[in-house]
Amino acid sequence: MSDALPERGLNTQNAQSTQNALSARRTQRGDPPDSAHGGGFAPFEPPRRARGGGAGWQRWQMGSLDPRDMASEAPADILPAEPAPPPIDFAALDAMREGARKEGYAQGYTQGQTQGYGDGHREGYSRGLEAARNEAAQLQALATNFRGALAGVDDHVARALVTLALDVARQLVRTTVAEDPSVLLPAVRELLTSEPALQGSPSVLLHPDDVALVEAHLHGELEAAGWSVRPDPTVARGGCIASAASGERDATLGTRWTRVVKALGRDDTWEPPHD
CATH class of the missing domain: 3.30.2320.30 (ATP synthase, E subunit, C-terminal)
Structure with missing residues (x-):
């Protein structure tokens, strides 16, 4: 019972506020106050039409529910809907991906080949130079040994030739003395x-x-x-x-x-x- 009292007072205040607002609106329009109607709410009256034959008013009619009619009656300032995105061409994407892969592979291959050629050239040059030095050392040792062997051969050949010459001379002298x-x-x-x-x-x-x-x-x-x-x-x-x-x-x-x-x-x- 006690809880209903505040709620009733709140409703009374709301009703009073509504009544005051209606009275103020009637005063602005020049309508008689609420006392002319017996001191309660004034009976509902439809709004009066302005003079001049009802200009500015139109009769409300229910619009058509057909989507085609609704599209034709759409305001002109509404932007057209954006077109739907084209379908994704997965074959073209695969081709682009494959082309990029091949291009990257070609660039990497060329770069690697160039770098590898330079590294291989330097390494091959170093190895070839080392091998040439080793062969030159071997040839030098062989030449030294050959000179020593040749000197020995020369000495042996020289001795053999002298021995042969002496044998021939000895025989020649004997033959000459015997004959002359x-x-x-x-x-x-x-x-x-x-x-x-x-x-x-x-x-x-x-x-x-x-x-x-x-x-x-x-x-x-x-x-x-x-x-x-x-x-x-x-x-x-x-x-x-x-x-x-x-x-x-x-x-x-x-x-x-x-x-x-x-x-x-x-x-x-x-x-x-x-x-």
């Missing part, structure tokens, strides 16, 4: 004219087979120098020995041979060893 004993005569003349002259009954010792030859060709020279000729079987043919009280001079083939080979730095004997 007169080759002894220059050796005898050399002894006769050699200095200093021998003193004390000088004589020439010859192989018995060479005595007649020397006396036949050098008899006058020997007699003028005071020399005599004596046979000596120990003297080989083609050689001679000058003997006197003051000394001897050996002009045998063996002695002359020894002097020649010593000049060549050899020690080959006139009579080679027999196997």
Whole structure:
């Protein structure tokens, strides 16, 4: 009961406020106050039409519910609806994605190839240079060894050639003496004219087979120098020995041979060893 009292007072206040607002509106329009109507709410009166035949008023009619009519009656200032987005072309997207992938791959391949070529060139150059240096060192060692071996070969060949030459010369002298004993005569003349002259009954010792030859060709020279000729079987043919009280001079083939080979730095004997 107590709760209903405030609510009733609130309703009374609202009604009074509404009544005051209606009275103020009637006063503005020049209507008689509420007392003219018996002191309560005034009866509802439709709004009066202004003079001039009802200008500004129109009769309300229910509009058509057809969407086509509603579209035709739409205000002109309403913007048209945006068109629907085109459908997504997945094939074109795949093609674009594949093209981008190929382009990226090509760029990466080119860049990698260029960088790889540069790195490979430098690495290959370093390895090639190192290999060339190793080969050059090996060739240098080989050349040094080859020079040493060549020097040894040269020395061996030189010795072999000298030995061969001496063998040929030895055989040639023997053949010449056997075929032409007169080759002894220059050796005898050399002894006769050699200095200093021998003193004390000088004589020439010859192989018995060479005595007649020397006396036949050098008899006058020997007699003028005071020399005599004596046979000596120990003297080989083609050689001679000058003997006197003051000394001897050996002009045998063996002695002359020894002097020649010593000049060549050899020690080959006139009579080679027999196997």
